[in-house]
Amino acid sequence: MSPTPRLTALDALHRSLGATMTDFAGWDMPLRYGSERDEHNAVRTHAGLFDLSHMGEITVSGPEAVRLLDYALVGNISTVGNGRARYTMICQEDGGILDDLIVYRLGEQEYMVVANAGNAQTVLDALTARAGGFDAVVRDDRDAYALLAVQGPESSGILKQLTDADLDGLKYYAGLPGTVAGVPALIARTGYTGEDGFELFVAPADAEKLWQALTDAGAPAGLVPCGLSCRDTLRLEAGMPLYGHELTTALTPFDAGLGRVVKFEKEGDFVGRAPLEAAAERAAAAPPRKLVGLVAEGRRVPRAGYQVVADGKVIGEVTSGAPSPTLGKPIAIAYVDAAHAEPGTAGVGVDIRGNHEPYEVVALPFYKRQK
Numbered sequence: 001m002s003p004t005p006r007l008t009a010l011d012a013l014h015r016s017l018g019a020t021m022t023d024f025a026g027w028d029m030p031l032r033y034g035s036e037r038d039e040h041n042a043v044r045t046h047a048g049l050f051d052l053s054h055m056g057e058i059t060v061s062g063p064e065a066v067r068l069l070d071y072a073l074v075g076n077i078s079t080v081g082n083g084r085a086r087y088t089m090i091c092q093e094d095g096g097i098l099d100d101l102i103v104y105r106l107g108e109q110e111y112m113v114v115a116n117a118g119n120a121q122t123v124l125d126a127l128t129a130r131a132g133g134f135d136a137v138v139r140d141d142r143d144a145y146a147l148l149a150v151q152g153p154e155s156s157g158i159l160k161q162l163t164d165a166d167l168d169g170l171k172y173y174a175g176l177p178g179t180v181a182g183v184p185a186l187i188a189r190t191g192y193t194g195e196d197g198f199e200l201f202v203a204p205a206d207a208e209k210l211w212q213a214l215t216d217a218g219a220p221a222g223l224v225p226c227g228l229s230c231r232d233t234l235r236l237e238a239g240m241p242l243y244g245h246e247l248t249t250a251l252t253p254f255d256a257g258l259g260r261v262v263k264f265e266k267e268g269d270f271v272g273r274a275p276l277e278a279a280a281e282r283a284a285a286a287p288p289r290k291l292v293g294l295v296a297e298g299r300r301v302p303r304a305g306y307q308v309v310a311d312g313k314v315i316g317e318v319t320s321g322a323p324s325p326t327l328g329k330p331i332a333i334a335y336v337d338a339a340h341a342e343p344g345t346a347g348v349g350v351d352i353r354g355n356h357e358p359y360e361v362v363a364l365p366f367y368k369r370q371k
Helices: 011-016 036-045 065-072 117-130 155-160 204-221 228-237 273-285
Strands: 020-024 027-032 047-051 056-061 085-091 097-107 110-115 137-140 146-151 175-180 183-188 197-202 223-225 289-296 307-310 313-324 329-337 348-352 355-362
Touching (some): 027 228, 036 223, 036 228, 056 065, 056 117, 065 110, 065 117, 085 117, 097 117, 110 117, 117 137, 146 204, 155 197, 155 204, 183 204, 228 313
Parallel strands (some): 047 223
Antiparallel strands (some): 047 146, 056 110, 056 137, 097 110, 146 197, 175 183, 289 329, 289 355, 307 313, 313 329, 348 355
8 A cells, every 4th residue: 555645734725726636756746727738838927836845855954064965965065155055966875866956055054955855755864874973963854844936937026025025136046034925934046947936935834824825916917826747847848857857866967967066176075976076087088878858840749768769779768758838849858879969960759659750959958038
């Protein structure tokens, strides 16, 4: 018997809105409320409201919190300023990716690590194991937070109605404590959609009040509730990796084209350093495969695991694929042999149930918002 899925603080509200629910990483989450295409387009043109309470928050605090994080993660956390955030990864001893993370610096000696829902326990266990010998405490705070996200070009205007926090001064990848609709929140300018937006970490008991206030304030601006389905097509268009698809333990950050997150210049050793140095050398010499975008010439949709072909040979594999509401065509992200990775490479197809459907190789991302 599979365990009962966990419910977010907004579960009853999602059901009252008629959401189609799905089991995602052990949580019952809204997949869509109506049309996922309409939800996707609302985020691109107006704003969308997401429940992301399945994400895993882990607090690391103490005099040596930053030393622990510099050792446990591949990034240089000691250079993260107070109130700022950084995208990074946690790797295995062999350099394989355990998860991609955002680390928020909340204070002099306090950091919040946000892990993907499906990897939260793995990340918590790894940080706890790696904390030995450091004067730092690793705390599971998954039950301490609900997480709501407002994403889209109208998100700042909507949020300004509900807070006196300095949103204009809040840079991308920064977070500050504030009050939103009378609710204490960590307000972060982060997101996973390719649009401007905010993620609001609040107490679960305050989640419903905040959702309602955002819904009311956002209605004139076209804000709609959004599920995980459109979150996936939004991140796909923005070329953002998804753990379990573009990122796995079989790949190093260099294999994934994200070697920039690994900071060899930081002081001291860190988990996976030697294998990652070797991976960096291999990638510099001749990367075996590269992550590229594929745009369909036809209507058939590629899915994860489908083979990419050229000249009758398998040259790669699709990691994510979906119809793109913004481009009006099916798109995919795939790892392909370096020889076929240049944008515009001719003769590339995807094997969809025995038919080799033609695709154009393009640079990622497929979509970039106008600043």
